[in-house]
Amino acid sequence: MKSATGVAGYRLKVTSFTIFDSVCSQYLTFFSPLASTPRRTCLHAVQNRFLLPQVALHLFLQRHEPFSTTAADKAQLEGNEETKKISVTFVDKDGDEKHINVPIGMSMLEAAHENDIELEGACEGSLACSTCHVIVMDIEYYNKLEDPTDEENDMLDLAFGLTETSRLGCQVIASPELDGIRLALPAATRNFAVDGYKPKPH
Amino acid sequence: MAIYKATKLLSRSFSSLSSRPLRVCVVGSGPAGFYTAEKMLKAHEEAEVDIVDRLPTPFGLVRSGVAPDHPETKIVTNQFTRVAQNERCSFFGNVSLGSSLSLSELRDMYHVVVLAYGAESDRVLGISGEELAGIHSAREFVWWYNGHPDCSNMAPDLKSADTAVILGQGNVALDIARVLLRPTAELAKTDIASHALSGLEESSIRKVYLVGRRGPVQAACTAKELREVLGIKDLYVHIDKDDLRTTPADEEELKNNRIRRRIHELLSKAAISGTSHPSPGQRELHFVFFRKPDKFIGSDERSGHVAGVRLEKTILKESVHPGKQTAEGTGQYEDFECGLVLKSIGYKSVPVEGLPFDLQKGVVPNYRGRVLSCASEDLAQVEEGLYVCGWLKRGPTGIIATNLYCAEETVASISEDLETGASTSTLAKPGREGLKQLLDSRNVRAVPFSAWEKIDTEEKQRGSLRSKPREKLTRWEELLEVAAK
Ligand SMILES: Cc1cc2nc3c(=O)[nH]c(=O)nc-3n(C[C@H](O)[C@H](O)[C@H](O)COP(=O)(O)OP(=O)(O)OC[C@H]3O[C@@H](n4cnc5c(N)ncnc54)[C@H](O)[C@@H]3O)c2cc1C
Ligand SMILES: NC(=O)c1ccc[n+]([C@@H]2O[C@H](COP(=O)([O-])OP(=O)(O)OC[C@H]3O[C@@H](n4cnc5c(N)ncnc54)[C@H](OP(=O)(O)O)[C@@H]3O)[C@@H](O)[C@H]2O)c1
Ligand code: FES
Numbered sequence: 001m002k003s004a005t006g007v008a009g010y011r012l013k014v015t016s017f018t019i020f021d022s023v024c025s026q027y028l029t030f031f032s033p034l035a036s037t038p039r040r041t042c043l044h045a046v047q048n049r050f051l052l053p054q055v056a057l058h059l060f061l062q063r064h065e066p067f068s069t070t071a072a073d074k075a076q077l078e079g080n081e082e083t084k085k086i087s088v089t090f091v092d093k094d095g096d097e098k099h100i101n102v103p104i105g106m107s108m109l110e111a112a113h114e115n116d117i118e119l120e121g122a123c124e125g126s127l128a129c130s131t132c133h134v135i136v137m138d139i140e141y142y143n144k145l146e147d148p149t150d151e152e153n154d155m156l157d158l159a160f161g162l163t164e165t166s167r168l169g170c171q172v173i174a175s176p177e178l179d180g181i182r183l184a185l186p187a188a189t190r191n192f193a194v195d196g197y198k199p200k201p202h
Numbered sequence: 203m204a205i206y207k208a209t210k211l212l213s214r215s216f217s218s219l220s221s222r223p224l225r226v227c228v229v230g231s232g233p234a235g236f237y238t239a240e241k242m243l244k245a246h247e248e249a250e251v252d253i254v255d256r257l258p259t260p261f262g263l264v265r266s267g268v269a270p271d272h273p274e275t276k277i278v279t280n281q282f283t284r285v286a287q288n289e290r291c292s293f294f295g296n297v298s299l300g301s302s303l304s305l306s307e308l309r310d311m312y313h314v315v316v317l318a319y320g321a322e323s324d325r326v327l328g329i330s331g332e333e334l335a336g337i338h339s340a341r342e343f344v345w346w347y348n349g350h351p352d353c354s355n356m357a358p359d360l361k362s363a364d365t366a367v368i369l370g371q372g373n374v375a376l377d378i379a380r381v382l383l384r385p386t387a388e389l390a391k392t393d394i395a396s397h398a399l400s401g402l403e404e405s406s407i408r409k410v411y412l413v414g415r416r417g418p419v420q421a422a423c424t425a426k427e428l429r430e431v432l433g434i435k436d437l438y439v440h441i442d443k444d445d446l447r448t449t450p451a452d453e454e455e456l457k458n459n460r461i462r463r464r465i466h467e468l469l470s471k472a473a474i475s476g477t478s479h480p481s482p483g484q485r486e487l488h489f490v491f492f493r494k495p496d497k498f499i500g501s502d503e504r505s506g507h508v509a510g511v512r513l514e515k516t517i518l519k520e521s522v523h524p525g526k527q528t529a530e531g532t533g534q535y536e537d538f539e540c541g542l543v544l545k546s547i548g549y550k551s552v553p554v555e556g557l558p559f560d561l562q563k564g565v566v567p568n569y570r571g572r573v574l575s576c577a578s579e580d581l582a583q584v585e586e587g588l589y590v591c592g593w594l595k596r597g598p599t600g601i602i603a604t605n606l607y608c609a610e611e612t613v614a615s616i617s618e619d620l621e622t623g624a625s626t627s628t629l630a631k632p633g634r635e636g637l638k639q640l641l642d643s644r645n646v647r648a649v650p651f652s653a654w655e656k657i658d659t660e661e662k663q664r665g666s667l668r669s670k671p672r673e674k675l676t677r678w679e680e681l682l683e684v685a686a687k
Contacts (some may be wrong), residue, residue, distance in 0.1 A: 122281060122602060128274035131603045154426035157461045158601055 017039060086179035090117045091137065093187035102174040108134060108183060109170035125170035127151050132169035135160040137182040142167075144177050161186040219557050224249040224620070225633030229299045230319035231255040232262020233602045234592020238281040238316050243288055245617055251291045252312075252634055256298035257351070258649040259657060260286065262320055264351040269377040271384065271394035273671060278602060279305040286614030286651045288372045292634060294641070295649030300554040302646045303637075311636040314587050314616055317557070317566065317573075320591040321549035327369070331498025336508040337358075340374045340546035342642035345383055347402075351673035351681060354515075357397075360405035362504075363541020366509050367497055368652075370546035371414035372422035376431050378544050379410050383485050393665065393672045402529035409486040411538055415494035415516055415529040418469045419443055419452040423510055425464045429536030432472050437487055441473040445491040451520060453529055459526065467503055492516045499537065510539045524577065546559065549598035559587065566590045572619070586623075589616055653685035662683045 085101040085179040090112060092098065102111040109132045112119035120131035133156070142165040148156060152171050159166055169183070226242055227234045231253050239251045245630045259265055261279050286293050299305060299319060308315050324339035326332065338358055345353035366382060368375045381389065386403045394402075414421055418441075421428075432439060446469060448456065456463050469489070480486050493513035501509035513536050516529035550620035553559035558575050560567050566633075567574040567582065571589045591612040594606050600608070618624070632639075641648050641659040657675060675681045 104512070120603075120606065122278040122606075123274050124277050124280065126274040126277060129278065129603055130270070130601075131606060150429070153424070154429065157464060158603065159423055160603065160607055162460070197683070 005188050025048040050178070059108050063127065067181060078177060086174050086181070088174070088178070089180075090115075090119070090134075091182060091184040092118065093185050103146070104174050104176065106174050107130075107170050108172040109168075111174065117185075121170060123193075127155060127168070127171065129154040130159040131170065133186055134167055134169045134172070134183040135186060136165040136172075137184050139165060141178060141181045145172060159186070222248065222630065223633065224314065225631045226251045226314045226316070227308055227633075227637070228253045229255075229308070230262060230317065230594070231257075231279070231282075231293065231295075232318065232320050232592060233264060233282075233594070234318035234320070234609060235262065235316075235641040236260075236285055237261075237606045238318055238591045238612060239291055240281075240285045241609050241613040242314075242316075242422055242616070243285065243290055246620070249290065250633060251288075251636060252294060253286070253291065254294045254297045254299065254637075255651060256296070256319075258295040258635075258654065258678075258685050260293060260295065260651070266345055266348045267374075268348075269381065270348065270394035271380070271391065273392070275602070277493070284472075293385075293462055293651035293654065294319070294637065294652060295646050295651075295685075297646060298473055298642060302644065303640060305554050305556045307640065308637075309587060311589070311632050311633055311640070313633075314589065316571075316589045316591055316612060316616075317594055318591040319551075319594055320390060321551040321598040322368050323552045324545065325548040325550050327545065327546040328482055328545065329350060329495055329497050331500060331508065334498050334500055334508040335504075335506050336363075336436070336541055337498060337543040337545065338424060339409045340370070340378055340544050341549055343378060343544050344374065345618075347394055347398035351676055351678045354395070354397060355486055358401065358542065360401055360407055360542065362406070364406050364412070365409045365538075365540040366542040366544065366602045367411045367538055367540045368406045368544045368546055369413050369511075370548070371412055371489075372548070373424055373427045375412060375546035376423050376427040378546060379412055379487060380427075380434065382407055382410055382430050383431075383437055385435055388435075391568075393606065393670055395674050395676050396668075397676065398427075399637035405573035407542065409488070411488045411490050411540070413490045413493050413495070413538075414593060415492070416518060416527065417452065418489075419448060419455050419462055419499040420518075420527065421462075421469070421491075423465065424652055428465055428468050431487065432468065434485075434487075434644070436484060438484045439472050439476055440486065440488045441469055442489075443473050443493070445489075446470050446473055449518070451518070455527070456527060456536060464495060492518075492529070493536070494531060496531075496535060498543065507544055508541065510537050511543060512537050542677055549593065551594045551598070565599060568595055569615075569616045571595060582597065640650070647686070649685045656687055657681060657684050 041193070042201075084104050086104065088100055088102045088108065088111060090098045090100070098115065098117055100111060100115045102108070107125060109119060109121045109125050113121065119134065121129075122131040123129035125132070136145070145167065147169065148167065153167055155161060155168055156166055159168075172183075214389070223259050224246055228239050228242075228251060233256075235253055239253055242249050242251050255262075261282060264276055264279055285291060297303070299308065299317075305315075322341070324341050336359060338356075342353050342356055343358060346356040346358065355630040367380055378408040381394075382405070382611070386399065387404060391400055418634040445586075448467070456466060490513070492515060494516050496512045496514045498508050500511060501507045514531045514536040515536065517529050517532055518527040521528040534566070550564040558567055567576065568590050570592060575585055576582055589612050591598070591609050591677055595612070596608060621670060638648075661672040661674055665671055667673075675684060
């Protein structure tokens with residue numbers, strides 16, 4: 001580490017910026033498996049990340065078919081609003097919480113944007129960027145999600161501040177069992193512990 | 203609560219806008235430039251942001267780097283377009299820092315100057331024969347197929363040989379391999395430049411060697427790109443199974459890196475699947491590991507033209523950086539015949555006059571985006587009002603999203619300095635009006651965003667005639683002509 005004197009006379013620590021692929025392994029690495037029992041189910045899910053393409057496709061279809069929003073679905077949703085929405089909490093970078101209701105079938109990326117939550121979505125949900133990275137804060141909810149496909153894992157590889165319960169917001173689709181899910185925007189993990197695990201010290 | 207916040211922000215923005223706008227100039231309209239502009243506009247209601255680019259077209263490598271068969275990756279230009287259309291933002295295309303105007307002129311006109319002009323040169327190998335014809339940098343080849351106006355006349359010779367060697371195993375190397383090996387009928391549906399499509403349609407290149415100086419554990423590519431190249435239709439892929447054996451040091455690297463683990467897994471799968479020999483006429487991709495370029499061999503028949511590459515076998519040694527192994531030569535050599543070489547060993551930034559520059563690292567010395575007056579040690583001073591972002595700040599690595607975090611850091615530094623008054627003058631500055639006057643006085647015809655939109659429309663129109671998303675305008679005259687319509 002070098003130091004430098006700024007114009008205003010203060011001392012600056014000169015470090016290089018370290019979030020790029022060659023150096024970012026530390027950010028992108030999985031946490032080492034934790035020993036405590038409640039982790040087991042989650043570890044299982046993590047080990048299952050490397051799916052065969054056929055299996056992945058199957059899961060993809062399984063997940064998306066029932067919830068795809070056709071015009072008919074939408075009409076139905078409108079008629080039955082109360083029961084067709086789930087409650088979702090986003091926790092932003094400063095730790096501030098925002099509770100929203102998300103119609104079933106909508107992705108967390110769309111939901112965030114409809115509610116002015118600052119979740120990036122550079123590729124607009126086409127699974128080509130990783131900027132919509134969210135962290136599922138409770139393991140029970142993480143385990144309720146279908147495992148990510150190879151394609152989602154390819155993008156998660158590049159997500160900034162990856163954790164064991166990271167997902168892409170555009171791939172998490174509201175469904176009844178996700179009612180009450182809490183999602184953190186990545187930088188938040190630096191400031192406070194997320195339920196169920198401790199953030200890895202960088 | 204939300205309403206209260208909004209009115210507070212509004213009143214602050216009005217009072218400050220009318221009293222003292224903060225004049226900001228961002229040089230470079232790639233991801234780093236646009237993310238910086240977006241974050242500055244958001245963080246400072248009093249900021250007026252001008253984005254300058256040497257090309258008549260915005261978006262940097264999203265237009266001229268990202269592969270034509272990756273349209274989803276380019277969707278981010280929608281977001282950048284919204285930034286450019288913000289009423290406090292202006293785009294000045296066809297304005298080059300260093301020739302249209304100097305850095306000191308720019309700094310005189312703006313409170314804050316953020317340099318985000320990327321890396322428009324190449325690392326060199328420094329080995330014998332590097333100047334032979336038939337050897338190109340990846341940057342130029344990519345610019346050629348993506349229709350960058352500086353390389354539209356490049357015309358690489360793809361017809362005189364059946365073998366190409368790509369040096370490097372990063373994502374750019376994989377992009378190039380894919381463009382060379384993918385059926386052209388598939389490329390024809392992309393926004394690939396028409397001159398490149400014709401060149402590739404006539405190409406006789408059948409076999410591509412992808413050469414890495416280290417092993418499969420250290421390959422610099424990412425899983426999505428690797429999966430894509432391995433999945434090319436009717437492609438024979440060769441990976442030597444022996445290369446996949448890991449040492450304890452490799453295991454350590456794999457354990458600590460999810461990307462590397464997944465890459466190794468994909469390569470291992472590919473090594474055992476498929477046929478053991480190519481069928482006649484089949485296109486071939488050969489992964490060559492543990493080989494570093496030693497020299498280029500000139501052709502006997504075509505004087506001045508490359509005919510092969512001599513590679514030296516390497517072994518990996520633990521380096522000074524723990525957990526990183528480097529390649530060392532073993533003194534055993536092997537020649538690979540080829541008629542085309544693409545050096546994909548990394549890009550390099552170039553300095554402009556008056557800019558502190560670390561020639562060795564090829565970046566601007568900076569502290570969290572604040573430009574420091576010299577790279578060396580304790581004496582460095584912060585250059586008032588001057589900042590960097592993107593590849594110029596960090597070196598030529600990272601995906602589009604990396605520049606988002608990079609811009610966050612730079613903008614946080616700017617905000618801090620504005621708050622403490624540490625490094626930004628409080629004097630009024632001419633900003634946009636000053637820039638316009640200066641460019642007028644030099645007869646520089648800046649291309650505003652509305653003129654780029656004319657180019658965009660024209661390209662989409664021409665594309666629709668050929669079932670392509672767009673047909674890029676690839677010559678300077680043509681671009682400027684359509685912009686001036
Ligand atoms: C071949 C290739 C393919 C890539 N593919 C992907 C991908 O698929 N996905 C992904 O996430 N990332 C990809 N990347 C990485 C990504 O493109 C970079 O991380 C990103 O573009 C760097 O942003 P930047 O703004 O620093 O530089 P650039 O994007 O290079 O932007 C620099 C801008 O500055 C302008 N400029 C240069 N000199 C001057 C001057 N003197 N005056 C004024 N303007 C100037 C240039 O015209 C350019 O518009 C790719 C990179 C390359 C090289
Ligand atoms: N789809 C995408 O997301 C996408 C597409 C294209 C580019 N990009 C990004 O853009 C950035 C730039 O890509 P890149 O491919 O230019 O760079 P890169 O990933 O840094 O790869 C450079 C390659 O060149 C090799 N190399 C460097 N110096 C060498 C030398 N002297 N001799 C032999 N080999 C040498 C490196 O080997 P060593 O590892 O041994 O140094 C490495 O294989 C990367 O961060 C990349 O991820 C992303
Ligand atoms: S928005 Fe790009 S991957 Fe989700």
